[in-house]
Amino acid sequence: MKTCLAAALLALSPCVLNAGPLDNKIGEMAAAPGIKNAVWGLSVKDAATGKVILERDPRRNLVPASILKVFVTAAALDKLGPERSFSTRLYYDGAISNGFLNGNIYIKGGGDPSLGSQLVKGAAPLDEVFGAWAAAIKKAGINVINGAVVGDESAFESVQPGSWAWEDIGNYYAAQPSALTVNDGLYKLYLKPSEKEGGEAAVLRTEPYIDGLKFENHMKTGPAGSGDNGYIFAFPGQYQAVLRGSIPRGSPEFAIKGALPDPALFAAQSFSYYLAKAGVNSNKKAFKGALPPGSGGVLLAETASAPLKNVVRVTNKRSFNLYAELLLRQLGLQRGSGTPDAGLAAVRAYLAENGADVSELDLEDACGLSSRDTVKAENFTDILRAVSKKKYYAEFAESLVYPGDPDATGHVRAMGKGTGLEKNLRLKSGSLNGVRSYTGYLKTKKGRTLVFTSIINGYSTAPAVIDKMHETLLLALYAGD
Template identity: 40%
Template sequence: MKVSYLFFLLLLHTGLAAQLTLERVIDDFVTSPALEHATVGIAVREVASGRQIAGRNAELSLIPASTQKLLTTAAAMDLLGADYRFRTRLVAGGDIDAGTLTGDLFIIGGGDPTLGSPYMDGVADLETVLENWVAAIQERGIRRITGAIVGDGSYYGTAGTGRGWPWSDLGNYYGAGVHGLNLNENAYYLSFTQRPAQGSTPPVSGTDPAIPGLRFINELRSGPANSGDNAYIFGAPYNYDHYVRGTIPRGSGQFRIRGAIPDPPLLAAQLLREKLTKAGIRVDEPATCRRLFAGTIRNGEQLLETFSPTLAEIADRTNMRSVNLYAEGLLREMNKAAGTPAHELDDTDVIVDWLEKRGLPTSSVRLRDGSGLDPRNFFSPSFMTAFLVDRAGAERWLETIPVAGRSGSLRNTLRGTAAEGRVRAKSGTVNAVRAYAGYVDRPDGQRLAFSVVVNNYSNSSLGVSQLLYGLMRDLVTARL
């Protein structure tokens, strides 16, 4: 179906929404030709009473994509506290005498997912983080380190990614795993020099930051002008041979995509060693990481300790911008606080147990990660709305959810409609999955909780998105 026709349907529905019942609005959505081959689930509840007032396939377990982050952030804010902070330490692993550290220097991560983030408000960027580490070493009078700079990411073990994450995601920024020591949101920019001829290969021109040893097998092609980013990086954690496939637009400038750093703890040590050398501080051994370190671990003098923003602020970015890295960090930190062994820190029972203790129905729930990136997560729309009703009084958590026409991923959506400022919802998108879950504040003062999930659609993502926007708009004005 052409997108223009879908827009026509949306405009027609908008004009009739105030005269249509909620059941009719939902029926029109579910029976849309654009969703003919899809599986659709919808649930709508009154927040005040908790009563489900409308739905279709509300009890069907469906893939929720990133709407699952609502569960992870809510559990983390409750179990760890909104003011919880992660810490990172710079520690001398030996004696310091006459300007010489006899031993190794450790960067000891405590799971902070925001360390060196270029996007998180109030956080020192990567360059500043490195400069602060160098300054702390200089202030202690160290001019030589006889050992190595060691990036210690052992806090969370080595399993940074989800168990079932697709191979096609792992090399890209949204598939960056979380480590005990994270840096720059564990992502880098990969730049290409565009070529004017369609079908030609645009050469790699570099990465930012530079990553020693990272090699690209470039199978990229130049697509039509203005065709956008259709490039993917295929690689795995701790692997330094990455393939680049797909297309970027033909042209004559530079074009950037984002990839996942293969080993963030190692890169942190490498970048710090480079900075120290430039500052005139000698480091005798090559940089390494705790995973590869063959030396003796010594917990000596602490040179610097830094802390992340509060967990509530981290949850803001997790939900507003749907950052998988942050959600996975919150999952592992909840397990860490509960005493879970390092090899099980990606276990989701900590969230399910929390839900069950709150009396929520979990028979439809299967969680395999904290972010929703795993394609085998599922739960029902009815469960999601029951959860939303339960959390409706958690004001600080509610602030983490995007508002239509105002903030986050909905900032430019539904502006100038009845939904602007009245719909607060988290989106979810993975391959052939679109979902939204959140709240609707109606003009009569009534608040509704809703969940809508579309799985396995064969129409365009744009067309499905427009239908979802229309549904959220109509939830504001339809007769109940």
């Protein structure tokens, strides 16, 4: 099997590119074991002219996985602007008398992905944000709250798509897209591996601490070097989670990442605890709710997010699902409703405005986690070609991964490293079970810019083989202009 695939890859190498049409070589690759029964959509065009350079079933409807994020990030840059920021506001209602607030403090989320983020450049640490809010409360003459701190996420509909897999819900990459998101919507769960393979891993702690969160632990210890194969099973709002899978043997502790059970409640509780330490106590427990309309809420403080371009950068480089879903709702909000349906309508309209065929487009989310998303490879190529002519192209291209990119995560970080692709390739990749996808820009040896997309569904060979196949294809395109 490996010999057959190696021969197909060799046929694509730049040194023999002129021996026959590249289309024939693609056909050889498609016939290789582990790929021959898969469905492959491929589209390569000249960015300047739109001329087709290479294609294979470019209009086949396929599951795209995480390359879907380029749609929402491009649309956000276009409709909102690279420098756009989002505000989180702190209000109080009721009256202040002799240092006592007879009312509540409200944290009204504005859908800022970067609030307290450890990933976004320019985002203030959560303690720094809380410190500024606490100072504003004290400046208003509030020393005691005869009420509670309330987390208000009412700007958005925060429910996850029903087509997301049950084994994903509860893990950080399927976090709720709340309008009041802090700490990147996640927590770290630290476990102690057993000294022997197959033994139970012990729960140590979470960071940050989450009030009331309990675990039913079935986590096992896998072989040394086996990596994170652990899963956290929990519905949104559920504080009894089930742990399954394995973590590697050989370290004193190992962390996996979970989704905050209730982001807005967590934000309210965290700020309430911070205030208590700062000497401002609340008489009631923090809760999730909304500032009542017409209540005469008084603005205490406003915190602006990092620029949108910084959020887009993390969304694409780290393939961060939560940010994609928050941007989707921001696009919906621009149309009057912070719902995923309104956001998807905005994305569809943006694609159509820029020349993509949306007649058969079927989107369930913005991040590509749903296996019910179906898109044509040519849709991506056409949109990236359109973006290459936009004023925000530099910010968009900067958000894509390049070979050896230190800010990137995932399986393509090393693709093309040490080759001619190193300074000439920008791409976004995607992966689900049986799905591998790639889209981006390639500057050829002669200086021409190509736009490319490749989506493979249903392959059975090793994922690393698919990555290597695409590296070889991109090298052939780079050298064969």
